[in-house]
Amino acid sequence: MHLIIPATPAEAQTLATQWGNKAVFVAGGTIIQQAWTGPRLAPTDQCFINLMAWPETQQICVDDDYLVLGAQTRLEDVRNHPLVKIHAPLLCTALGQLGALGIRRIGTLGGNICWGVGDTGPVLLVLDAQVLLADDSWQPLVEVLQRHTLPLMLAFRIQRTDRQPPLHTAFEKVGYRAAFTPARVRVAMRWSRAERGTALSHTAAGAPGTPIRRLRHLEQHIAQSGDACTLASIRAACAQDLPMSLTLMVSRLVAGHCGLL
Incomplete structure (x- = not known):
């Protein structure tokens, strides 16, 4: 097993490309453990790329037009954040039904999205969310999720409620x-x-x-x-x-x- 802490998101994406299907992005780790064959037995031939070294991907803020959600923000922090309650109350509703408190305190928003069946995914899709990739581009989340191999996701943004008609x-x-x-x-x-x-x-x-x-x-x-x-x-x-x-x-x-x- 390899555990690597890349210095930058670009380096993390490069590592993932080099390792191919042996690469695994890891933040909270609550999902990937479910695929292991035994308790606490991580596969020996995989490269785990730690994403928790960048504080900017663990923050929630607003800019002129959007609510921006760091992909490595803990799920419970997202659920309780006052800006999310204002600009994305549906996301708070979904998170309130997601797993146990212990899971929400460890799992991350990006991990729940990349799982492919998480509770937060449908919510962000109907809110027309965009996702920030390692090349600093914002892309529609609905399009990125259709890719055969998911890229590294750094943040999500949705339009502020005071910049659009009522939801x-x-x-x-x-x-x-x-x-x-x-x-x-x-x-x-x-x-x-x-x-x-x-x-x-x-x-x-x-x-x-x-x-x-x-x-x-x-x-x-x-x-x-x-x-x-x-x-x-x-x-x-x-x-x-x-x-x-x-x-x-x-x-x-x-x-x-x-x-x-």
Whole structure:
């Protein structure tokens, strides 16, 4: 096992490229341990790249237009931060349902996003989040998550609430009653008007085996059909982006929030 603490994000990204699929970015480490074959037995042939050496990636602030969230910020710190409560209350809602307090105090926002099925991913997608990469460029998160190999993510930004029309959002999570089992599905929704209904403009979902994604076919269907939407038509649209086991759950969640049940 190799543990490297790079001096800069650019160096970390270079190391990841050199090591290929043997490279693992590590911050909180709560997710990667689940893939180990035994307790406390880290794979011997992997290169763990420590991301916690840069304080700037562990901060939350606002600039002229955006709320900026450091990717290595602890999840519980994100949930309790006053700026997040003002500019991204939906993120606080999702984090309140994420794991146990001990996990939230160790895990990081970037790790939860890169996991591919974390609770925060659908939220950031419906908030049109952008992500800062090691080359200092800001890219749409929805596009970066479609890459075959995820790059190093340093920060996320979403538009401040006082720089856009009021947000009308919801977050749903369907899980098992048993402890320590992943939720079956997570769904975030965003409407263009306060009365909601079929003004649904953004929807994102994720589940084990189905990485987080925008439900583009559903969004297009609702935009085109409006009040003519039904549970059956929403289910058909969801089926173009999700497996049937998830389609049944997500379509009911969406239809219920749109007042169609």
